[in-house]
Amino acid sequence: MTAWLFAAVCLLIGLVPCGLVCLRGTPMERLVGLELAGTVDTLIFLSLAEGFHQAIFFDLALVLAILSFAGGLVFVRFLERWL
Amino acid sequence: MTASDAIAWTLLAVGTAATLLSCLGVLVMPNVFDRLHYTAPASTVGALGIALSIVVEEGWAAASVKAMLIFVLLVTTNPVLTHATARAARVRQFGHWVALRAERVEDPEAAP
Numbered sequence: 001m002t003a004w005l006f007a008a009v010c011l012l013i014g015l016v017p018c019g020l021v022c023l024r025g026t027p028m029e030r031l032v033g034l035e036l037a038g039t040v041d042t043l044i045f046l047s048l049a050e051g052f053h054q055a056i057f058f059d060l061a062l063v064l065a066i067l068s069f070a071g072g073l074v075f076v077r078f079l080e081r082w083l
Numbered sequence: 084m085t086a087s088d089a090i091a092w093t094l095l096a097v098g099t100a101a102t103l104l105s106c107l108g109v110l111v112m113p114n115v116f117d118r119l120h121y122t123a124p125a126s127t128v129g130a131l132g133i134a135l136s137i138v139v140e141e142g143w144a145a146a147s148v149k150a151m152l153i154f155v156l157l158v159t160t161n162p163v164l165t166h167a168t169a170r171a172a173r174v175r176q177f178g179h180w181v182a183l184r185a186e187r188v189e190d191p192e193a194a195p
Contacts, residue, residue: 028168
């Protein structure tokens with residue numbers, strides 16, 4: 001088990017607080033938990049790609065970074081206007 | 084264990100610790116605006132630590148270029164998302180985005 005796989009497991013533990021924030025509070029607070037979870041997910045994919053030594057896996061983290069940003073903006077627009 | 088391994092592992096540990104602490108901060112803080120502050124360390128210090136550790140380990144390779152690209156992407160998009168979220172939270176609270184009269188910062192240069 002390399003250091004990067006161990007770091008990925010540690011970062012997975014960090015998703016638990018994000019999930020707890022998503023389960024409680026106002027809709028905006030839950031959205032903050034979701035945004036942080038997107039960032040942490042990107043870092044987990046980055047660590048896993050290095051841990052498995054597969055250059056193609058880095059594209060997964062790249063796509064997730066872009067899509068979590070776009071998804072967050074869509075949620076923000078929706079919560080601001082209609083909900 | 085070589086010196087570059089030690090540097091890479093130290094950077095990785097710093098990045099992981101910063102990310103975990105920011106997750107804890109988001110859980111502990113009481114309201115939206117306080118929680119929003121704690122999303123920043125994960126995408127700046129956390130992403131920089133992990134991306135730099137990959138660069139130190141791999142040298143000039145496709146993997147390190149992609150890692151730095153992901154770091155740049157996270158650093159540029161996260162402030163935009165944070166600002167948009169704070170703006171939406173304020174619009175939900177007050178119905179508009181304009182500063183209230185009581186919140187206006189007094190200009191110290193202005194005549195009384």
